[in-house]
Amino acid sequence: MSGPGSGGVFVHGHALCESETIGAGTRIWAFAHVMKGAVVGRDCNIGDHAFIETGARIGDRVTIKNQAMLWDGVEIGDDVFVGPGVCFTNDRHPRSPRLPLPAVARRYREPQRWLAPTRVERGASLGAGCVILAGVTIGAYAMIAAGAVVTGNIPAHALAAGAPARQRGWVCRCGARLRRAAGTAWRCRECGESFDERTEGECTSLERSC
Amino acid sequence: MSGPGSGGVFVHGHALCESETIGAGTRIWAFAHVMKGAVVGRDCNIGDHAFIETGARIGDRVTIKNQAMLWDGVEIGDDVFVGPGVCFTNDRHPRSPRLPLPAVARRYREPQRWLAPTRVERGASLGAGCVILAGVTIGAYAMIAAGAVVTGNIPAHALAAGAPARQRGWVCRCGARLRRAAGTAWRCRECGESFDERTEGECTSLERSC
Amino acid sequence: MSGPGSGGVFVHGHALCESETIGAGTRIWAFAHVMKGAVVGRDCNIGDHAFIETGARIGDRVTIKNQAMLWDGVEIGDDVFVGPGVCFTNDRHPRSPRLPLPAVARRYREPQRWLAPTRVERGASLGAGCVILAGVTIGAYAMIAAGAVVTGNIPAHALAAGAPARQRGWVCRCGARLRRAAGTAWRCRECGESFDERTEGECTSLERSC
Numbered sequence: 001m002s003g004p005g006s007g008g009v010f011v012h013g014h015a016l017c018e019s020e021t022i023g024a025g026t027r028i029w030a031f032a033h034v035m036k037g038a039v040v041g042r043d044c045n046i047g048d049h050a051f052i053e054t055g056a057r058i059g060d061r062v063t064i065k066n067q068a069m070l071w072d073g074v075e076i077g078d079d080v081f082v083g084p085g086v087c088f089t090n091d092r093h094p095r096s097p098r099l100p101l102p103a104v105a106r107r108y109r110e111p112q113r114w115l116a117p118t119r120v121e122r123g124a125s126l127g128a129g130c131v132i133l134a135g136v137t138i139g140a141y142a143m144i145a146a147g148a149v150v151t152g153n154i155p156a157h158a159l160a161a162g163a164p165a166r167q168r169g170w171v172c173r174c175g176a177r178l179r180r181a182a183g184t185a186w187r188c189r190e191c192g193e194s195f196d197e198r199t200e201g202e203c204t205s206l207e208r209s210c
Numbered sequence: 211m212s213g214p215g216s217g218g219v220f221v222h223g224h225a226l227c228e229s230e231t232i233g234a235g236t237r238i239w240a241f242a243h244v245m246k247g248a249v250v251g252r253d254c255n256i257g258d259h260a261f262i263e264t265g266a267r268i269g270d271r272v273t274i275k276n277q278a279m280l281w282d283g284v285e286i287g288d289d290v291f292v293g294p295g296v297c298f299t300n301d302r303h304p305r306s307p308r309l310p311l312p313a314v315a316r317r318y319r320e321p322q323r324w325l326a327p328t329r330v331e332r333g334a335s336l337g338a339g340c341v342i343l344a345g346v347t348i349g350a351y352a353m354i355a356a357g358a359v360v361t362g363n364i365p366a367h368a369l370a371a372g373a374p375a376r377q378r379g380w381v382c383r384c385g386a387r388l389r390r391a392a393g394t395a396w397r398c399r400e401c402g403e404s405f406d407e408r409t410e411g412e413c414t415s416l417e418r419s420c
Numbered sequence: 421m422s423g424p425g426s427g428g429v430f431v432h433g434h435a436l437c438e439s440e441t442i443g444a445g446t447r448i449w450a451f452a453h454v455m456k457g458a459v460v461g462r463d464c465n466i467g468d469h470a471f472i473e474t475g476a477r478i479g480d481r482v483t484i485k486n487q488a489m490l491w492d493g494v495e496i497g498d499d500v501f502v503g504p505g506v507c508f509t510n511d512r513h514p515r516s517p518r519l520p521l522p523a524v525a526r527r528y529r530e531p532q533r534w535l536a537p538t539r540v541e542r543g544a545s546l547g548a549g550c551v552i553l554a555g556v557t558i559g560a561y562a563m564i565a566a567g568a569v570v571t572g573n574i575p576a577h578a579l580a581a582g583a584p585a586r587q588r589g590w591v592c593r594c595g596a597r598l599r600r601a602a603g604t605a606w607r608c609r610e611c612g613e614s615f616d617e618r619t620e621g622e623c624t625s626l627e628r629s630c
Contacts, residue, residue, distance in 0.1 A: 031241050031451050063306040067277065079306045079309040080306060084299070087504050089503070089547070094595065097483065098483075104593075127299070129297045146297075146359065147341035147373055174317070175303040271519065291515055295507045335516075337509070357569030381513075384524050386523075
């Protein structure tokens with residue numbers, strides 16, 4: 001039941017795996033398609049009907065739920081959760097590439113004219129059905145609520161929701177919502193971790209303090 | 211053309227049906243996957259690329275359109291319409307289960323720590339591309355507009371739309387929008403049914419009056 | 421690797437193409453399903469897991485990205501871009517067709533009682549994950565932002581975003597956003613095309629002036 005890229009890789013008999021750069025322990029389920037040249041780390045789980053295009057790069061222990069679509073230019077850090085039906089993009093102003101207009105032909109001649117790379121950092125979670133606009137970075141351990149449309153960068157540990165996605169709070173590495181302890185200190189009731197809020201200009205970020 | 215669970219079950223030659231608990235008259239179309247242990251009633255129609263996970267339970271005469279995803283913990287009553295691309299969820303704070311953190315390992319050790327069940331009651335309709343957050347109940351004959359993100363319970367016969375989904379009116383069992391007849395009385399112009407609105411506290415519900 | 425409808429049509433070995441009315445140069449990728457009677461023009465590109473139903477009509481040089489779903493009653497002009505996961509609909513008030521109620525049985529007896537046709541005109545782009553309500557027309561060269569829910573008609577050249585989708589500006593044929601030159605004149609900095617805004621009643625449209 002295991003196809004190209006094996007060596008501890010499980011490829012379901014109804015999946016299509018053309019990549020040879022897949023880490024040991026990774027499982028690829030029915031009707032999923034991992035294209036040639038896609039890089040997938042160790043111990044990942046890639047659900048049914050998912051699509052990983054040539055040029056996408058995925059870390060270790062990543063969960064890619066069913067129907068998620070990852071394109072060329074998408075980079076996923078270790079331990080990320082990509083929910084079901086999450087749709088990445090890599091073009092901010094798409095046109096059908098064969099549209100007979102010189103400006104369109106010129107644009108699609110070279111990737112650097114249209115391809116905007118997207119990064120999801122270590123441990124982040126993207127809820128079901130999110131749409132991620134090309135060119136954004138989603139910080140480590142951020143959590144994007146189901147159904148959100150992410151149009152800009154999301155700070156590490158942020159909880160973001162809505163369309164366009166806006167920050168609604170902070171989450172712990174474990175995924176639980178953080179409560180304000182005092183002043184700029186935040187604490188997780190689930191696992192006891194503490195964090196400090198730090199503001200520079202209009203940008204507020206969170207750092208683990210223990 | 212009919213696989214496991216046959217006895218009047220039609221399974222398309224490109225579908226994958228591993229369940230043996232599927233009612234007679236049910237049809238499962240190309241590239242759909244019904245997992246072992248999923249329970250599907252009689253005379254259902256399951257569209258292309260749909261995914262029904264072990265632990266999902268589906269009533270009779272249910273329409274599951276293409277690409278809908280139903281997980282463990284999702285229960286669908288009789289006569290429900292699940293639109294194309296409808297995405298259920300069963301975890302309110304997902305993390306990649308192999309994320310190396312004790313709190314995450316603990317959480318995913320037992321389903322009761324993370325799995326929030328969702329219920330859709332008899333005759334309801336979920337419009338195309340809806341996202342349904344884990345743990346909600348959608349009442350009988352409710353209608354969720356296309357593209358909505360359902361984050362809380364929806365009363366029976368409610369028309370709900372938006373992200374997050376809010377009630378915008380009432381619908382009849384037949385799907386038509388109800389018009390206020392007088393006071394708390396509502397009537398369907400399509401099929402003539404009458405209903406009474408009833409408010410208890412902050413909660414308003416509708417009951418058939420004939 | 422090429423199935424029914426060949427004659428310059430490429431059908432991936434994992435795709436399912438039952439239509440015999442597909443133009444030369446069109447490519448259909450893995451796990452996509454084009455049903456019998458669907459009409460697809462020349463030089464189209466139909467991505468993985470896409471679904472084209474009997475009765476859908478698609479022009480020439482159209483890009484249909486992965487997982488897009490096009491139903492009976494959907495008509496797509498030449499050079500249109502249909503983004504990944506775009507979900508059309510063709511029924512404004514869906515119920516499960518076998519719901520045992522005379523009004524529902526009556527409704528689904530004949531298509532004209534429930535099927536609302538949708539049209540996307542030449543050169544338009546539908547961003548990733550859009551949901552298009554049945555019965556709308558999306559004008560030529562319009563651009564629908566990713567994640568939008570289109571509930572009404574969209575004028576030609578309009579940039580529309582949000583749920584429900586509202587116009588936010590104008591775009592050129594090439595996809596670039598137009599800048600106001602002076603008064604009712606708009607100009608594209610990418611390809612130099614000029615346009616004139618024209619308002620009749622509440623309806624504003626754009627016309628190419630050179």
